Amino acid sequence: MLLEANNHRLYMARSNQQFFPAKFVGSPFRLLTWVIIAISFIYTTYTLSLLYYSSSLSFNQPSPVSTGEGEPTALRHIVFGIAASENLWKTRKNYIKLWYHPNRTRGVVWLDKPVSLTISDRALLPPIKISSDTTRFPFTNPTGHRSAIRISRIISETLALNFTDVRWFVMCDDDTVFLPDNLVGVLADYDHRQYYYIGTSSESHYQNINFSNRMAYGGGGFAISHALAVLLSKNLDSCIHRYPTLYGSDERIQACMAELGVPLTRHSGFHQYDVYGEIFGLLAAHPVVPLVSFHHLDLLSPVFPKHTRVGGLKKIFQGPVSLDSAGVMQQSICYDVDGNWTVGVAWGYSVQIVKGVVSPRTMEIPIRTFLHWSNNWDNYAYAFTTRGLPLDHCKRPIVYYLMSSMLDEKTNMTVTKYGNPQRLLFIGSDHICDETPVEEMVVYKLRDPDIWKRTPRRNCCKVEKKNKKMNIHVGVCRDGDYEEMMKLQ
Incomplete structure (x- = not known):
């Protein structure tokens, strides 16, 4: 046993000499020191390799933008990328002039071919760029047009222009009309240093099925945060190569967003308007x-x-939009007890009156004055609830459209007048209805630019009728207004 023990000690001593210098054998303190140094070296090398690898990936986290971070988002922080085509430019440019103001707004129109510009065009429109060649990208959709690829790349091409102090890139078509101050108010609620893709889907149920309900439709416009635009641009061209079968540009953008794991943040103030015809029903019951x-x-x-078309929108922009952009199209519902009328105000656009007491729940539902995208009256084709017009023409709403708008500077009260009453979509001369009870509507409303900084709530209104004129007072609901309304039903 003693010999075996001695042999074992000799073996261990030789083994230690193989792995450690002789001077450390038999010195526990020195041995421990070298073990700690070896482990530290391995850990440091591994950590540095991970950092190097992660920094080389495109999927890195957004980095803060260094300029002006303390101030709220303003219109100058937004850059618009506008998709246009040479063959429609002559008419579509007039829509852009409605909302784009060179001294306040930044953006670029991306065309497929050069166009001629008048002096007025140069003064009132954004700079014009010609999109780069996209023939290297495959396109195999049998019904679409390969211009969709060109439009898909507007995001990366606009980013490459190196605008300074950008927080949001907003993509749209040349027949998209924005209310810029309202857009700023929406985007100010989100952190542009994070990944945001903001817009909405189609009004057409069939469109959403055929394409995607998780897609922001480009015609209604959509916003991409600066951080997301940088990330998307790094991966966009390779992503486009992977989806040659898709139909449109917005489909491709959504496919690339899906690869990046960024969902659509919905906002129902963006409107694709995949409908035809009379849009009154949608505007008069705006969400x-x-x-x-x-x-x-x-x-x-x-x-x-x-x-x-342009003249009607110009009337809204020069009046209500300039007076109180935040309140445009906002619905108010009240009742004329003496005349037994329900009154619906779409501020800055129209006032309608309906005989009898109609509940707010019903008044909030758009009347189907429009046709479906397939150009028919399919009641089940919409991605929202609608209601039909009464077959009896005399039971249809009487509509008063905006005539004039002004601001009473002493009271900060907007005064909008509505007239030329007519039955909604009244067809045929053989229908004889009761005389119109009111010839003119006058709506008084305080300017309220901070309305969307509070909890969303529909405004309240009250009416007073004098002879052939009805005065309507619109404002923030007060305690008791709800109970008073319910008593009238």
Whole structure:
């Protein structure tokens, strides 16, 4: 046993000499020191390799933008990328002039071919760029057009122009009309240093099925935060190569967002308007959110009778939008007890009256004055609830459209007048209805630019009728207004 023990000690001594210098054998303190140094070296090398590897990936976290971070988001922090084509430019440029102001707004129009510009065009429109060649990208969709690839790349091409102090890139079409101040109010609620993709889907149920319900439709416009635009641009071209079968540009953007793991943040103030014809039903029952955009204006009737499309919108922009952009199209519902009328105000656009007491729940539902995207009256084709017009023409709403708007500077009260009453979509001369009870509507409302900084809530209104004129007072609901309304039903 003693010999075996001695042999074992000799073996261990030789083993130690193989792995450690002789001077450390038999010195526990020195041995421990070298073990700690070896482990530290391995850990440090491994950590540095991880940092190097992660920094080389495109999927890195957004880095803070260094300029002006302490100030709230303003219009100058937004850059618009506007998709246009040479063959429609002559008419579409007039829509851009409605909302784009060179001294306040920044953006670029991206065209497929050069166009001629008048002196007025140069003064009132954004700079114009020609999109780069996209023939290297595959496109195999049998019904689409490969211009979708060109439009998909507007984000990266606009980013490459190196605008300074950008927080948001907003993509849209040349027939998209924005309310810029409302757009700023929406985007100010989000952190541009994070990954945000903000817009909305189509009004058409079929469109959402055929394409994607998780996609922001480009006609209504969508916003991409600066951080996301940088990330997307690093991966966009390779992503486009992977989706040659898709139909449109917005489909491709959504596919790339899906690869990046960024979902759509919905905001129902963006409007694709995949409908045809008379848009009154949608505008008069606008949801309780700021109106951000219009689209497909060439396919819709003018917003006002006896106006051109551009002329009708100009009337809204020069009046209500300039007075109180946040309140445009916001619905108020009240009742004329003596005359047994329900009154619906779409501020800055119209007032309608309906005989009898109609509940707010019903008044909030858009009337189907429009056709479905397939150009028919399919009641189940919409991605929202609608209601039909009464078959009896005399039971249809009487509509008063905006005539004039002004600001009483002493009271800070807006005064908008509505007239030329007519039955909604009244057809045929053989229908004889009761005389119109009121010839003119006058709506008084305080300017309220901070309305969307509070909890969203529909405004309240009260009416007073004098002879053939009805005065309507619109404002923030007070305690007791709700109970008073319910007593009238």
